[in-house]
Amino acid sequence: MIPNVAYSLDHISFSYSKGKNAASEAVLKELSCLILSGRVLGILGPNGSGKSTLLKLLARVFRPQQGTIELLGEPLSGLSQLDVAKRVALVPQETLQVFPFTIAEMVLMGRSPHHQGWGGWHWEDSQDWAVAQNAMEELDVAHLGHRLVTEVSGGERQRAVIARALVQEPKILLLDEPTAFLDLHHQLDIARIIKRLNRERGLTVVLVSHDLNLASQYCDQVLLLNHGRLAAMGSPQSVIKPNVIEEVYGCSVLVDRHPQSGLPRVSLPV
Amino acid sequence: MKPTLDGPSLSPLPTVLPLEHSISTKSPLNVASSLRGTLTLSRWWLWVSAACVLTVLVFVGCLGLGTQAITYSTIIAVIMEAVAGSSIEQGLNDPTSVILLHVRMPRVLLAFFVGGSLAMVGVALQALLRNPLADPFVIGISSGAALGAAIALLFGLGISVGSLSALPICAFAGALISLTIMYRISSAQFGFSVYTLLLAGVVLNAIFSAFIMFLTSIADPNRAFGMYAWLMGTLTGPDWPTLGILVLYLGAGLVILGMQAQSLNLLTLGEETARSLGVEVERVKKMVFLAAALLTGAVVSFSGIIGFVGLIIPHAVRLVVSADHRLLLPVAGLVGGMFLMLADTVARTALSPSEFPVGVITALVGGPIFLWLLTTRQTQLGMK
Numbered sequence: 271m272i273p274n275v276a277y278s279l280d281h282i283s284f285s286y287s288k289g290k291n292a293a294s295e296a297v298l299k300e301l302s303c304l305i306l307s308g309r310v311l312g313i314l315g316p317n318g319s320g321k322s323t324l325l326k327l328l329a330r331v332f333r334p335q336q337g338t339i340e341l342l343g344e345p346l347s348g349l350s351q352l353d354v355a356k357r358v359a360l361v362p363q364e365t366l367q368v369f370p371f372t373i374a375e376m377v378l379m380g381r382s383p384h385h386q387g388w389g390g391w392h393w394e395d396s397q398d399w400a401v402a403q404n405a406m407e408e409l410d411v412a413h414l415g416h417r418l419v420t421e422v423s424g425g426e427r428q429r430a431v432i433a434r435a436l437v438q439e440p441k442i443l444l445l446d447e448p449t450a451f452l453d454l455h456h457q458l459d460i461a462r463i464i465k466r467l468n469r470e471r472g473l474t475v476v477l478v479s480h481d482l483n484l485a486s487q488y489c490d491q492v493l494l495l496n497h498g499r500l501a502a503m504g505s506p507q508s509v510i511k512p513n514v515i516e517e518v519y520g521c522s523v524l525v526d527r528h529p530q531s532g533l534p535r536v537s538l539p540v
Numbered sequence: 541m542k543p544t545l546d547g548p549s550l551s552p553l554p555t556v557l558p559l560e561h562s563i564s565t566k567s568p569l570n571v572a573s574s575l576r577g578t579l580t581l582s583r584w585w586l587w588v589s590a591a592c593v594l595t596v597l598v599f600v601g602c603l604g605l606g607t608q609a610i611t612y613s614t615i616i617a618v619i620m621e622a623v624a625g626s627s628i629e630q631g632l633n634d635p636t637s638v639i640l641l642h643v644r645m646p647r648v649l650l651a652f653f654v655g656g657s658l659a660m661v662g663v664a665l666q667a668l669l670r671n672p673l674a675d676p677f678v679i680g681i682s683s684g685a686a687l688g689a690a691i692a693l694l695f696g697l698g699i700s701v702g703s704l705s706a707l708p709i710c711a712f713a714g715a716l717i718s719l720t721i722m723y724r725i726s727s728a729q730f731g732f733s734v735y736t737l738l739l740a741g742v743v744l745n746a747i748f749s750a751f752i753m754f755l756t757s758i759a760d761p762n763r764a765f766g767m768y769a770w771l772m773g774t775l776t777g778p779d780w781p782t783l784g785i786l787v788l789y790l791g792a793g794l795v796i797l798g799m800q801a802q803s804l805n806l807l808t809l810g811e812e813t814a815r816s817l818g819v820e821v822e823r824v825k826k827m828v829f830l831a832a833a834l835l836t837g838a839v840v841s842f843s844g845i846i847g848f849v850g851l852i853i854p855h856a857v858r859l860v861v862s863a864d865h866r867l868l869l870p871v872a873g874l875v876g877g878m879f880l881m882l883a884d885t886v887a888r889t890a891l892s893p894s895e896f897p898v899g900v901i902t903a904l905v906g907g908p909i910f911l912w913l914l915t916t917r918q919t920q921l922g923m924k
Contacts, residue, residue, distance in 0.1 A: 350818075351818050355817050365813070368670055369666075370859065372578070375863070376809070382817050391801060391866070394580070
């Protein structure tokens with residue numbers, strides 16, 4: 271076991287279809303990489319390149335048909351769903367809820383992996399409440415506790431979902447397009463929260479994003495996918511280059527430096 | 541080819557701080573203000589015992605009403621005697637006790653069990669399919685069970701083998717088959733669609749009804765009439781041993797279903813999220829299917845098709861009590877039982893001495909509510 275590796279992926283392939291078509295319709299093909307602990311990794315790539323699928327494999331929502339994934343040195347396939355949930359939290363792209371659950375109730379659901387009662391039955395104890403209260407304050411949703419999940423704004427709901435992920439007390443936080451439906455203000459908000467969680471708690475963060483600039487500013491490393499294969503991986507400076515982006519996305523871009531951070535900044539040509 | 545790792549040199553990693561570190565130490569047993577209103581054990585007991593007390597009151601109330609009114613003091617006296625078992629001989633000679641203990645009480649109890657089971661199956665199906673309009677009747681589970689029961693009745697399988705009647709077993713098989721078809725249909729399309737589910741339910745109902753109509757048309761007229769009455773949803777008086785068999789089925793179903801309460805909470809967030817929160821989704825689904833088929837099969841074989849109880853009761857309880865399945869399941873069960881006891885009391889007293897099927901009442905109450913939900917909750921249901 272290498273000490274500071276969160277995930278080690280060895281030649282993984284995954285397809286949503288089974289049988290004969292599985293190989294030809296594979297979403298991820300022979301993917302190998304190491305994801306380091308305590309860092310923020312951005313998964314980038316065009317539509318349909320397998321970004322979200324990769325994230326779901328890391329959360330073991332799906333299992334790869336080929337290859338192995340190791341989570342913190344243990345084979346992911348050998349862990350129970352509950353064991354994975356204690357180590358890894360997933361924030362999906364969109365949280366749909368048709369039933370009248372409150373924000374507080376939804377956040378508390380994140381404590382579920384820490385209770386192994388009779389068929390999952392448990393009552394939240396004072397520690398659960400403390401952890402939930404703390405996470406809700408951190409994400410600034412404590413005042414929304416009694417509101418329904420269905421009636422708050424998209425940004426508020428996204429923050430509450432991240433709070434739910436935090437009360438899982440994971441070592442790794444996976445986020446699928448965390449800023450996709452948010453306005454500028456909330457995008458910045460979420461990005462800063464993610465960075466802070468990483469700095470202050472040493473949380474390993476893996477996020478999928480369409481936003482190259484956001485990834486460049488907030489990720490320590492980026493992983494670029496193209497048609498289910500690894501196109502490039504490394505620091506934002508080494509991956510976000512005009513020739514690499516053009517090859518993967520099929521359009522030419524301008525890359526200069528961000529005026530504050532000096533990190534690569536991508537602009538579309540006129 | 542292994543990708544190379546470049547970028548910043550590996551600095552010493554910050555240690556992972558558990559969340560409790562930063563917790564301000566308030567009184568540890570107090571629920572923090574923003575979490576007020578979430579379910580606690582004491583709140584659970586409060587609601588469940590309130591519902592239990594109300595259920596007992598409704599039960600006794602329904603016992604008193606009928607073609608022959610019985611005073612509540614008599615009811616209590618007869619029940620006390622029966623429980624004490626002191627004067628069974630004497631009790632059998634007294635017509636009031638006979639009506640009460642052997643006609644009315646089994647029937648009111650049957651109404652309670654049927655209503656409660658339908659409401660709980662409704663709760664579970666709605667969570668599993670993430671569709672607040674799912675109900676064993678609406679999505680065709682009840683008619684699947686009815687077809688199974690009809691086959692058993694018409695081909696003489698209704699004759700019991702030992703003490704195990706083939707009727708509920710065939711109804712269970714029918715319910716399980718229609719549930720499986722239903723689930724396949726609703727998950728075949730990518731994502732979750734309320735429309736697909738409701739349309740498939742309509743079509744399944746039509747197919748099963750066609751089969752049942754075919755069977756009744758080839759059956760001899762006497763049997764066909766009995767079956768017709770049964771299909772409309774009736775609670776004609778069962779005897780105590782039959783009621784015992786029903787309780788066996790329901791007990792098994794309820795234990796299986798009750799154990800999934802927390803998993804059902806997580807499943808409302810979607811299957812993928814539930815999985816990421818540690819739920820073994822496939823196992824939970826199988827368990828809920830099994831329990832739903834057991835409950836629906838048993839209920840339908842005893843009382844025919846009673847619609848909409850599984851739709852309106854869960855909705856009402858969610859609005860008033862909680863959406864949390866640990867509380868929703870038992871309270872919806874009790875309220876569903878109360879609702880059907882009351883509905884059946886109306887069905888057997890409104891046109892006394894004749895009576896009409898209780899399914900008429902539940903459809904007349906539930907149908908409009910279903911339509912109201914369908915038209916007012918479109919955005920919430922993701923159907924607009």
